[in-house]
Amino acid sequence: xxxxxxSVKGQEVACSDSQQRLSLFVFALFFIFGxxxxxxxxxxxxxxxxxxxxxxxxxxxxxxxFFAYFxxxxxxxxxxxxxxxxxxxxxxLTTMAAGCLLFIPATSAAFFPAFLGALxxxxxxxxxxxxxxxxxxxxxxxxxxxxxxxTLAQGFNSLGTTVAPYVGAILILGAFNEVxxxxxxxxxxxxxxxxxxxxxxxxxxGIALIIAVVTLVVWLQRNQLKSVSDQQPHNFFSTxxxxxxxxxxxxxxxxxxxxxxEVTIGSLMTDYxxxxxxxxxxxxxxxxxxxxxxxxxMVGRFIGSALLRRYSPGKLLxxxxxxxxxxxxxxxxxxxxxxxxxxxxxxxFNAIMFPTIFTLASEGLGERAAEGSGLIxxxxxxxxxxxxxxxxxxxxxxxxxxxxxxxxxxxxIASYGWYARRPYAQV
Numbered sequence: 001x002x003x004x005x006x007s008v009k010g011q012e013v014a015c016s017d018s019q020q021r022l023s024l025f026v027f028a029l030f031f032i033f034g035x036x037x038x039x040x041x042x043x044x045x046x047x048x049x050x051x052x053x054x055x056x057x058x059x060x061x062x063x064x065x066f067f068a069y070f071x072x073x074x075x076x077x078x079x080x081x082x083x084x085x086x087x088x089x090x091x092x093l094t095t096m097a098a099g100c101l102l103f104i105p106a107t108s109a110a111f112f113p114a115f116l117g118a119l120x121x122x123x124x125x126x127x128x129x130x131x132x133x134x135x136x137x138x139x140x141x142x143x144x145x146x147x148x149x150x151t152l153a154q155g156f157n158s159l160g161t162t163v164a165p166y167v168g169a170i171l172i173l174g175a176f177n178e179v180x181x182x183x184x185x186x187x188x189x190x191x192x193x194x195x196x197x198x199x200x201x202x203x204x205x206g207i208a209l210i211i212a213v214v215t216l217v218v219w220l221q222r223n224q225l226k227s228v229s230d231q232q233p234h235n236f237f238s239t240x241x242x243x244x245x246x247x248x249x250x251x252x253x254x255x256x257x258x259x260x261x262e263v264t265i266g267s268l269m270t271d272y273x274x275x276x277x278x279x280x281x282x283x284x285x286x287x288x289x290x291x292x293x294x295x296x297x298m299v300g301r302f303i304g305s306a307l308l309r310r311y312s313p314g315k316l317l318x319x320x321x322x323x324x325x326x327x328x329x330x331x332x333x334x335x336x337x338x339x340x341x342x343x344x345x346x347x348x349f350n351a352i353m354f355p356t357i358f359t360l361a362s363e364g365l366g367e368r369a370a371e372g373s374g375l376i377x378x379x380x381x382x383x384x385x386x387x388x389x390x391x392x393x394x395x396x397x398x399x400x401x402x403x404x405x406x407x408x409x410x411x412x413i414a415s416y417g418w419y420a421r422r423p424y425a426q427v
Contacts, residue, residue, distance in 0.1 A: 022221055028214055029089070029133045030153045033126045034160030036096070036207070040119075041266040041290045042168035045283060046200065048271070050193055051112045055268075055391035055399075062263050064116040066383030068123030073377040076131040085132050086222040092128030093215040098210035099125055110194065113385055118204075125186040131377070143249055154355075158298035162291050169287025171203050173270075242365070243388035247420060251361020252417040255379040258353045259384025263323075267387050269293055272343060272399050279340040289340075293347035300351025308352065317356045317417030320349040324410045332400045332407075339400070343371055353413060360420040 033037055040061055048058035080088045082381035099122025133153070243249040273279045273286035281289065324346050331343040358376060365372045386409060394402035 013236055016175050025108070025214065025221070026133055027156045029093075029129055030157040031160040032096075032211065032214065033129055033133075034157035035164035036122065036126055036160075037065070037095065038161035038170045038266065038290070038294050039164045040263075041165050041269060042118075042172050042287045045270040045274075045287070046172050046196075047112065047115060049283075050128060050197055053112070054272075055394040055402075056388050057112075057388035057391070059264075059267060059391035061114060062267055062387040063384040064119040065123040066259070066263065066381055068120055069127050070378050070381035072124045072127040073131060073380075074374055076128040077374050080132060084222075085194035086218060089129060089132045090215055090219050090222065092125045092132060093211055093218065095125030095128065096122055097121070097125075097208045097211040097215065099202040100211065103201040103204040107197045110197060112245055115200075116226045122246065127377075135142045137290055145192070151200050155298070158294070158301060161294040162298050165290035165294060166288050168203070169270075169290070170355060173283040173287045196347055234268050239372075242375060245364070247363065248361050248365065250370060250416050250419060251357050252376055252379045254357040254361070254380035255376050256414050257355065257386070257409040257412045258350075258357060258382070259380050260382035261406035261413075262350050262353075263383040264387045264390045264406045264409075265343065265403075266290060266293055268390065268394070269343065269401075276337045277339070277400070279337055289344060293344050296345065296347030297351045300348045303348075304356075308356070312421050313356050313360060314417045314419070316420030317353065317360070318414045318421070319417075320352060321410045321414035321417060324349045325407050325414070328407045330411070343403070357413070357416065360416075363420075363423070375415065 044058050044061050047053065047054075051057075076088070076092070079091065083091075099118055099120075102118035102121055103115065106118050142351045243252065269290045270283065270286040273281045273289055274283060279286070279289075304316070304320075327342045327346050327349070334342070361376060362372055363405060386405065390402050390405040393405055
């Protein structure tokens with residue numbers, strides 16, 4: 001998932017060795033928040049098993065995480081304008097670490113809403129870091145090479161979303177393959193579930209330690225950027241007037257639908273691949289396969305980057321969204337490996353959707369592009385709404401039938417691609 005673009009006027013940055021080092025740390029930030037986002041796909045089936053949740057309840061994990069984007073995106077932009085990029089990054093990282101540490105009391109309490117609270121705090125920090133990372137990276141070097149730096153950073157983000165589910169499946173889901181819970185007594189089952197819950201907290205404690213190291217490094221570099229901001233804060237309600245522009249409004253809805261569909265499929269993937277009607281994998285093996293879903297998106301970015309030089313972005317967006325619909329339809333109406341692999345393949349076609357929708361929606365905004373970026377970031381809240389709707393559909397029917405919900409999302413995206421197939425000036 002791409003970070004949003006927020007610019008601050010009067011920013012003066014000289015290209016130096018220290019700024020090149022800062023670029024490496026920003027790449028690390030992209031890797032970290034990409035990893036934390038996709039790690040939820042492993043956390044969903046784990047918590048579902050621990051607390052005997054329905055699909056609707058389990059998908060509240062994603063709701064807690066992605067609702068933070070709606071709440072924190074605009075305040076994060078104001079924070080940057082007030083204290084600067086580096087200090088805002090420290091605030092975001094510190095909040096992330098605090099969210100990870102809150103998994104300790106959540107585990108002790110064995111209370112599902114406590115896990116949701118920890119995830120929300122973690123996601124607030126992730127949101128702040130995302131709002132900081134993209135524009136900060138563009139400042140750390142010549143303008144002529146900013147595109148290549150941002151592209152490389154997105155590669156690190158995709159690497160994080162690919163690696164985290166695989167490692168998380170080993171750390172978080174592994175024990176479910178080793179113990180037959182049906183053979184345990186009530187007391188033994190209680191002890192086993194408590195131990196499994198502690199696996200989650202231990203994993204996030206490790207993540208908190210890594211984040212703490214990165215936070216320290218960023219803090220030590222906090223004075224490397226000299227910034228003087230003359231940016232006037234925007235009124236949120238005046239920003240909403242951008243929605244009067246059909247191309248922008250439709251694109252904002254497209255981001256809502258895309259994030260919702262992508263997150264939904266990733267969240268359900270482990271449970272889906274464990275079904276006897278699909279690949280009948282163990283929890284750990286199914287979790288590892290989620291890495292292929294996100295890895296497909298990483299590969300697709302390079303393929304899509306080349307194709308976007310030759311074909312209309314809108315038409316290509318319509319094509320990949322339509323392809324996703326076809327793959328979902330095949331998966332929902334078949335069984336065995338074909339059902340599993342076709343759903344995994346959707347990740348490949350997700351690759352260019354976010355940046356393409358974002359770019360098409362931003363065309364013609366001119367000086368209001370920064371306002372539009374903040375509003376589009378709020379639309380990431382689709383990741384909080386679409387997953388539980390799909391979970392509710394799964395509870396009413398089956399997981400395969402519930403795939404109809406993300407398929408409808410891709411229909412909306414395909415429609416937007418066709419609508420925006422011509423450059424803004426020609427619409």
